[in-house]
Amino acid sequence: MKFLLLLLISLLVVWLWRSGRTAEPREKRPPGTARPTAAKATPQDMVRCAHCGLHLPLSEAVASTSAHYCSTEHRRLAEPGMY
Numbered sequence: 001m002k003f004l005l006l007l008l009i010s011l012l013v014v015w016l017w018r019s020g021r022t023a024e025p026r027e028k029r030p031p032g033t034a035r036p037t038a039a040k041a042t043p044q045d046m047v048r049c050a051h052c053g054l055h056l057p058l059s060e061a062v063a064s065t066s067a068h069y070c071s072t073e074h075r076r077l078a079e080p081g082m083y
């Protein structure tokens, strides 16, 4: 009977030790490590190419005086007199 009690206690200790170890890293993780996915998902202004209709981020768009384009080629084709 004593042996069974010792086994039960040791199992309880192991279980507590293991649950404590698995729970700790998640809580101790600094907030910065979970950020990359959030930073990736930050919304960007989207613009439409005035020539082909392609939607692209404003940072990648080629801007002209009146519209945005996906490339300098499309800007040239849409506004032949200007460039």
Ligand SMILES: [Zn+2]
Residues within 6 Å of the ligand: 049, 050, 051, 052, 053, 054, 069, 070, 071, 074
């Ligand atoms: Zn285009």
